[in-house]
Amino acid sequence: MAQPQADIALIGLAVMGQNLILNMDSKGFVVCAFNRTVDKVDQFLANEAKGTKVIGAKSLEDMVSKLKKPRKVMLLVKAGSAVEEFVKKLLPLLEAGDIIIDGGNSQYTDTQRLCKEIAPTGKLYIGMGVSGGEDGARYGPSLMPGGHSAAWPHVKPIFQAITAKASGEPCCDWVGEDGAGHFVKMVHNGIEYGDMQLICEAYHLMKDVLAMEQDEMAEIFDQWNKGELDSFLIEITRDILKFKDTDGKYLLPKIRDSAGQKGTGKWTGISALEYGVPVTLIGEAVFARCLSALKEERATASKSLLGPVEFTKENKKEFLEHLRQALYASKVISYAQGFMLLREAAKVNNWNLNYGGIALMWRGGCIIRSVFLRNIKDAFTKNPRLSNLLLDPYFCERIGECQQSLRQVVAKAALMGVPSPAFSTALAFYDGYRSRVLPANLLQAQRDYFGAHTYELLSKPGEYVHTNWTGHGGNVSASTYTN
Numbered sequence: 001m002a003q004p005q006a007d008i009a010l011i012g013l014a015v016m017g018q019n020l021i022l023n024m025d026s027k028g029f030v031v032c033a034f035n036r037t038v039d040k041v042d043q044f045l046a047n048e049a050k051g052t053k054v055i056g057a058k059s060l061e062d063m064v065s066k067l068k069k070p071r072k073v074m075l076l077v078k079a080g081s082a083v084e085e086f087v088k089k090l091l092p093l094l095e096a097g098d099i100i101i102d103g104g105n106s107q108y109t110d111t112q113r114l115c116k117e118i119a120p121t122g123k124l125y126i127g128m129g130v131s132g133g134e135d136g137a138r139y140g141p142s143l144m145p146g147g148h149s150a151a152w153p154h155v156k157p158i159f160q161a162i163t164a165k166a167s168g169e170p171c172c173d174w175v176g177e178d179g180a181g182h183f184v185k186m187v188h189n190g191i192e193y194g195d196m197q198l199i200c201e202a203y204h205l206m207k208d209v210l211a212m213e214q215d216e217m218a219e220i221f222d223q224w225n226k227g228e229l230d231s232f233l234i235e236i237t238r239d240i241l242k243f244k245d246t247d248g249k250y251l252l253p254k255i256r257d258s259a260g261q262k263g264t265g266k267w268t269g270i271s272a273l274e275y276g277v278p279v280t281l282i283g284e285a286v287f288a289r290c291l292s293a294l295k296e297e298r299a300t301a302s303k304s305l306l307g308p309v310e311f312t313k314e315n316k317k318e319f320l321e322h323l324r325q326a327l328y329a330s331k332v333i334s335y336a337q338g339f340m341l342l343r344e345a346a347k348v349n350n351w352n353l354n355y356g357g358i359a360l361m362w363r364g365g366c367i368i369r370s371v372f373l374r375n376i377k378d379a380f381t382k383n384p385r386l387s388n389l390l391l392d393p394y395f396c397e398r399i400g401e402c403q404q405s406l407r408q409v410v411a412k413a414a415l416m417g418v419p420s421p422a423f424s425t426a427l428a429f430y431d432g433y434r435s436r437v438l439p440a441n442l443l444q445a446q447r448d449y450f451g452a453h454t455y456e457l458l459s460k461p462g463e464y465v466h467t468n469w470t471g472h473g474g475n476v477s478a479s480t481y482t483n
Helices: 013-024 039-046 059-067 081-093 108-121 135-140 148-163 180-208 214-224 232-242 264-275 280-292 295-301 316-349 353-364 369-381 393-416 421-433 440-451
Strands: 008-011 031-034 074-077 099-102 126-132 142-147 455-457 460-465
Touching: 008 013, 008 059, 013 148, 031 039, 031 059, 031 455, 039 099, 059 081, 074 081, 074 232, 081 099, 081 108, 081 126, 099 108, 099 148, 108 126, 126 135, 126 148, 126 180, 142 148, 142 180, 142 353, 148 369, 148 393, 180 214, 180 232, 180 264, 180 316, 180 353, 180 421, 214 232, 214 316, 264 280, 264 316, 280 316, 280 421, 295 421, 316 353, 316 369, 316 393, 316 421, 353 369, 369 393, 393 421, 440 455
Parallel strands: 008 031, 008 074, 074 099, 099 126
Antiparallel strands: 126 142, 455 460
16 A cells, blocks of 8 residues: 555645645645546646646545545535535544544534534544635635644644745634634624725715726725725725726726625624624625615616705815725724624633734735734734723724714715715714713613513612503513523
């Protein structure tokens, strides 16, 4: 029998899988490639992987025989049934101490369950978020591994070698137990939904309020990318605005305004509701995509529903600065909400999350780069118990400087009839969070009036009482609940 020679195997030869294999190969690791359609292995070895040390396998048994112990098998296949199927087939072929890594966008609850089911076998399971797109996979992704912690020392040298680097530090570290890695990736993707929606709203306001041409908008996004808004998404927005079709006309206006989604933003919103955390900006970003999908209904409604009748001309330079600051403030608020969700999930699931480390890992992903996430890392490094990013001295000062511009943008959007759900909900959350008193006292009274759900008096915290508001409702109360 041939001596095992591969350091790791990777199943799934779509573009992400191929690029990760080539990345590992370039860092000196021997990778065994496998795909459900075996012909694709031969094609990959003959083309993209030609001249590398990558080896192929004809079957799962063949693949396992070529792996050094402890065997490490990474899955980059569709979340859900495909992952479940490969795990089921792999487990009988592996030994105690061998490791399965799911690098897809699986739901964190699936990863939690698989970790629990696999643990008695002595085999190890990792659910790892992978971010950075096709280019990142090839030259340096952000990696967020979580699961059975005993597996981490065996995969750490590989993953920290291939990951992106931020100021010399790898954008990959152990996140936590069971589904923590996939949960962190889910929130990362949810924030990405919010970032994309905010940028789209900024574009919409430039186009419909300032009547800017695409080359002008591209120049503005280029300028923004050189400052504190530096990010992959700002960069590609600039490039998209500049791109012309084969007929010499801009491509963007030809694209149907109906957005799709793959689910991670929706999962973030659902998790926020389950954990009782007001992650409103990501929720609005998901709903904005849902609204965009109602293309035919919107076309009909546009002929009947009235909008504003008066328009005022804006000082372009002044409004663009308001827009830049509003975008920055809204991004801070979105990240603050995301970290609130991470903190609550960590408390419920007993994950010991390193929030500064998560910010560092996210610097290797698509959503943001440079100064912004370094400042988040610094905030949680200085104060690991920080309850909310908005309360960090640096971000508190910066959002204080930007919040008036956010108000200007939201007000102008409303007056001009340009939808801005993400900007609007960012401002609403900010004002709600900074409010010492909210009208929830009336809400509690309403709940007690019609459902006898009880309320607390300010003078007697922790004591729940019921009032017979009508004089004939009786004094028996329902069960007290807070969510």
